[in-house]
Amino acid sequence: MTAVTAPAPPPHAASPLRWVLSDSWTVARRDLIHWTRNPTVIVAGLAFPIMFVLLYGYVFGSAMIVPGGGGYREFLMPGMFAQTMMFGAAATISAVAADKARGVTDRFRSMPMAQPAVVMGRSAADMVNSVLDLAVLVACGLLVGWSSNTGPLPTLTAFGLLLLLRFAMIWVGIYLGLVVSQEAAASTWALLFPLTMISNTFVDPSLMPAWLGTVAEWNPLSATVAATRELFGNSVPELVGTSWPAQNALLLAVVWPVLIVAIFLPLAVRRYHSAAR
Template sequence: MTTLAAAPPKSAGSLRWVLSDSWTVARRDLVHWVRNPTVIFSGLAFPIMFVMLYGYVFGSAMVVPGGGDYREFLMPGMFAQSMMFGAAATISVVAADRARGVTERFRSMPMAQSAVVIGRSTADMVNSLLELAVLVGCGLLVGWSANTGFLPTLAAVGLLLLLRFAMIWVGIFLGLIVSPEAAGATWALLFPLTMISNTFVSPSQMPTWLGTVAEWNPLSATVAATRQLFGNAVPELVGESWAAQNALLLAVAWPVLIVAVFLPLAVRRYNSVSR
């Protein structure tokens, strides 16, 4: 006797069905992450290494105008840089799933089609929370501190996670396009975006044309805004351009724009992807 596959429930389009399937996919991604300690170690060790390298090796030669502490100036930039670098991990995992046929398998199952990309973004946000917590702990050990109250600090963390959320959708879209081999080269694309910014030095200390590019970098907006909210901003390093003076606005506007562009692109690409 042949057993027929159960038909999708009538509530297949309901929010509950989407959330249930999304959590199933997210839990699967988190379990894979936990069972691979090498990925956990490398993912957490990389930002810590950057903190030590720039905070102590390069930072020992850095002088902040106005006499500010360089590590306090640096750490918000490291937090934001880590959130942006997370896109590389998203690209690699999504590309690997597509190459192994996992994505096609999900598409053939009676599940909400949006659950795969939503689940992937949920798992990445959980990973990002852990990574950010480790980085904050590392920052406290090297002398960084948040000098404002609870609410501004919470707002700064929210902006960092908003940037990461935006980069997740960039990562999902690119991961559905590139091969696993090409995904490993995405670091080369992310480095210019993170280096031509206000992460390590102020754009005012760069050549004029490069400083302009750095000021309008989405990463620079998040870094400048979180410095203000953490109480780590150095007034002498705040530029006079519109972008520098409206960092808080841009720190929200840039991620929202990125999500508005790449979320529908990622969903559309997922619905049409084939091995």
């Protein structure tokens, strides 16, 4: 019978680091298996940024003239990378909201597992996904004529900044996923959309109405885009704005994500622990 064969509860009461790591890995692996066994999600997830590259690069790009004579697609690609990192939040939100709606979050919370592992596992799995997203986008970029014109160090730094932005968005995603209903989660990317558009991704903010340009300049996404453009050697001096955020893009590309994590990580953790419906 159950009472005889079932293992006794593990002897530890606290959750030492070892359990945090191994439980995080178990949770992350579950999320990754979901991903790999769900081909439509993979295809849709990858098709979206590729479609953007083609639409903006060729449809709009045909009408774009980049001052200084650089190619628009070269100008565009760092923006596409960063935008994809930003949109990643939508995937996090929907996965977290689905777990909550299906009672999986409650079950995790009622178990003697290491509690931080639930959110850590999620963020680890999403980071792995993001690296793959980024790899596909880079391949796509190389095909349409983009390349990094600098050395390996600045190039790697640029990818690091992109993943830092994605990491920050994971915590926004976990928090929102725990707050909103599963139905609402499906439409959150519609809210992300203007956030990614009002930036320097597609056009230089100085071409926008002044107030909108200011918003675009201060958009955390713009910082990452401008910084990575610089690091990839895709920017042209004419395009680097004279405003403070444009001049300090590299600094802001670190400060913004760190600030977002500092706000949303505690919020997400607290929400997870109280998750009262």
